[in-house]
Amino acid sequence: MEIGVDTFVEATPDVQTGKTISHAQRLREVVEEIVLADQVGLDVFGVGEHHRKEFADSATAVVLAAAAPMTKRIRLTSSVSVLSAADPVRLFQQFATLDGISNGRAEIIAGRGSMVDAFPLFGYDLNDYEELFEEKLELLLKLRDSEKVTWKGGHRPAFTNLGVYPRPVQNPLPVWLGSGGNPESVIRAGVLGLPLVLAIIGGSPLQFAPLVPLYKNAAARAGHDASKLKIAVHSLGFIAESTSLAVEKYFPPTQASFNYFGKERGWGQYSRSNFDASRSLEGALYVGDPETVANKIIHMSKHLGFTRFFLHLPIGTMPHEDVMKAIELLGTEVAPQVREEIARWEVAEGISR
Numbered sequence: 001m002e003i004g005v006d007t008f009v010e011a012t013p014d015v016q017t018g019k020t021i022s023h024a025q026r027l028r029e030v031v032e033e034i035v036l037a038d039q040v041g042l043d044v045f046g047v048g049e050h051h052r053k054e055f056a057d058s059a060t061a062v063v064l065a066a067a068a069p070m071t072k073r074i075r076l077t078s079s080v081s082v083l084s085a086a087d088p089v090r091l092f093q094q095f096a097t098l099d100g101i102s103n104g105r106a107e108i109i110a111g112r113g114s115m116v117d118a119f120p121l122f123g124y125d126l127n128d129y130e131e132l133f134e135e136k137l138e139l140l141l142k143l144r145d146s147e148k149v150t151w152k153g154g155h156r157p158a159f160t161n162l163g164v165y166p167r168p169v170q171n172p173l174p175v176w177l178g179s180g181g182n183p184e185s186v187i188r189a190g191v192l193g194l195p196l197v198l199a200i201i202g203g204s205p206l207q208f209a210p211l212v213p214l215y216k217n218a219a220a221r222a223g224h225d226a227s228k229l230k231i232a233v234h235s236l237g238f239i240a241e242s243t244s245l246a247v248e249k250y251f252p253p254t255q256a257s258f259n260y261f262g263k264e265r266g267w268g269q270y271s272r273s274n275f276d277a278s279r280s281l282e283g284a285l286y287v288g289d290p291e292t293v294a295n296k297i298i299h300m301s302k303h304l305g306f307t308r309f310f311l312h313l314p315i316g317t318m319p320h321e322d323v324m325k326a327i328e329l330l331g332t333e334v335a336p337q338v339r340e341e342i343a344r345w346e347v348a349e350g351i352s353r
Helices: 023-039 060-070 088-101 126-145 183-192 211-221 243-265 272-278 290-304 320-349
Strands: 002-007 044-047 075-078 106-111 148-151 159-163 175-179 196-199 231-239 286-288 308-312
Touching: 002 023, 002 320, 023 044, 023 060, 023 320, 044 060, 044 308, 060 075, 060 088, 088 106, 088 126, 106 126, 126 148, 126 175, 175 183, 183 196, 183 211, 231 243, 231 290, 231 320, 243 272, 243 286, 286 290, 290 308, 290 320, 308 320
Parallel strands: 002 044, 002 308, 044 075, 075 106, 106 175, 175 196, 196 231, 231 286, 231 308
Antiparallel strands: 148 159
């Protein structure tokens, strides 16, 4: 069981003061958070990709590379790379470079993202949404698997027998597929034999349970060893010394963030009752003291079968010291409990994954 953190490097107005942190300051803070995550024994840190003023994560590989020389063990991944609006050649080069700097700790989570800000910025038509992703994923995997590639597609200039450099330390460079729960994307990951990341930010995570056999069956039919494929979950949450303190600190920015972005998407107002329901054992938020959060990760892992868990920190703007404390508690208290219990349970159940 791998435990980690991911972030969108948010820079939104503080709900208490109304002040907005600069992108530069938030970027420096994220580097400190990655370094701490490594020091407290977490397995992975992910940085997302957006192209709007509320986020400072448009150059994901650069952020991760800034932390790479100051870390020793933690894996460094995008979360996600918006592949539909990217050039797969440049994306591969950036993460192969990160892989070299980190000596083999880079990963890519490829996805379509939950926002469409990258499409007009880079000149892509949303009508080509599906075609763009499928074509670019095919090219990215070709680049990963072969030093020299010949390519012809509908959305990028063709090239013949050209090398793409640098080559990564890892062979192959890990590429995961991110999904918000769309069955077609889950099946695609299985057919391609790619590890899968499920973004579960609302409702009951147990509603995602049917996707796991769908994914593994698709992989098996395509000739892959489904038992070796990894499944990760990305969910929102926060940890403090007590559950009451975690709730006190986390509810205001959660409500502000859900209402801000929900207005764009036509969602209803996010209330305290929504929040409390989501932080129950069967809900999507992982909020509380270390034992509460650990027990929920264990519960969901046993039901969903995931082998990696990302706690998304923070939501909106939260004090840097609170985020650092949450990372410390995740690494020193939550992760050991989860790893020990899952290992014990797998032995008792005869599970090998």
